[in-house]
Amino acid sequence: MRRGAIEYCVLALLRDRDRYGFELVRALSENDLVTSEGTVYPLLTRLRNDGLVETFWQESTQGPPRRYYRLTDAGRLALESFAFQWKKFKDTVDALMDGGKLT
């Protein structure tokens, strides 16, 4: 479940601005969403192959150009859909955990 949710965390991190690989991966690991930073890159490859993100190079003021990731229109749609389903799922689980009953 965790890994399935992480790809949407990646999309969410890209919602408001483009980020380069290291920046994206650090944001995930610093929030304890991943333990092995390297495993995020295969996930990024898949998101790109699925057309949910795309990459481009941008110059950096320090060092070589950086590979940036950007959300595509398809990625934005996938994220919106997930956010909706996630909320429903979370509300249901929360209700059960709190000892409430399902409606």
Next chain:
Amino acid sequence: MTEITADGLVADYLRRLDAALGRLPAGRRRQLVAEITEHVEEARAQLVDPDEVTVRDLLDRIGRPEDIAAAALADGPDRRRIYRRLAWAGAVAVVLAGGVGTAVAFEGHGTGTQAAGTVAAHGPVAASHGSVVTSTSAPAPTSSTTAVATTAPPRTSAEVVVAAAPAIRSGIYVNGPSGTPHYFVSLTDGSAGQVSGSVDFLYQDGQTGVAFSVTGNVHNGVMTLYPANVQTPPGGTASLARNVPSVISATVDRDAFDLGECSSYLSFVQSLADCAFTYSATGPAGPSR
């Protein structure tokens, strides 16, 4: 001494990673190693005290090569590989046709994220997202490749005779080794010292982008190029070229040429040494070093 040890740790890690990814297709393996190499470099640059202890921590944080390989294998085959192959076929056909319209050819394929970002954005979406996005407006890559290929004139024996003593050899010229992002120039030697082609960029992951097209001539060891169609990628994307002069002068030596101070207009060129382009028999990837 400490620095050498840290470098050694990184080199050893990347070697083990490359070996662990051995079951992946070559393109995907190269891309993953490139991305993680970039990650290591960024992480090292941010270390206050980059010694072997902090570098070891950094590598631990990236994770065991076997775990990364397992994650990569779980994520399935590289569906884009065949698209890239077709794109190269198209690119070669364009070079044969004289380099004119290279930009159009690349845009038609939807492989380069630069030129064809909007096409890729609507590309095939995996089954798990199928309910979210069902419209796929990406053109079939095969049809556009065919369209490009048909514009290439047949190579006749007469052409070969004319090209027997060219002012510059037709083909691909590169300014960097295989495995690094670099510029390449496709040139076709026409008759009477006329040349045409384009200045392009090969990204680390094998995708390409067009900076601008050129026409010009070669006389007495000097190539004069007139740039045209400077490509401006869609919003937010770095241009491969900017402030391109109306005339570029290059010194030519049969299988090589030097653009002089090309860093003033090729965005990713960082030293004048990168303005020297040499003929590459192996295409845009250039020689491995």
